[in-house]
Amino acid sequence: MLYRMKSLILILLSATLAMPATTDPKAEKDVLAALEAYKQAAIHKDKAAFDKIYHSDLTYGHSSGLQESKAEAIKHMVESKVAYVGLDFADNAVRIYGNTALVTNKTTIHEKGEDGKMQDVKLVVLYTFLKGPQGWQMVARQATRPTP
Secondary structure (H helix, E strand, C coil), rough: CCCHHHHHHHHHHHHHCCCCCCCCCEEEEHHHHHHHHHHHHHHHCCHHHHHHEEECCCCCCCCCCCCECCHHHHHHHCCCEEEEEEEEEEEEEEEEEEEEEEEEEEEEEEEECCCCCCEEEEEEEEEEEEEEEEEEEEEEEEEECCCC
């Protein structure tokens, strides 16, 4: 799985870096709309929405190092006893390379734990989207904890 993820990232990077990033306001708006749809799916544990948003070859990386496929990521998000009450995205930077978009940001997850206690999880995240017949879909996500 890790080899597949590394291979996918190398392929995406080599393909996308061969062309300069474009400033396409419509594409940027559409990518951010896909990110918003992901946020709403997470808050509502919406399996059907995740199925549309996630690309079939998704690699979903958690800050813990856990890597999940599309099916695993959907199951994790929908069946988890932890509830996402909200997600905030700050400092979004969107780069468009043809049909590939990279979004970096600071994500804060407001979650209610299994014990009912609220906590905020702060992450630095790289989201990768591909544009295909179904629009912009998340094909990769990698999160890390911010440095102090």
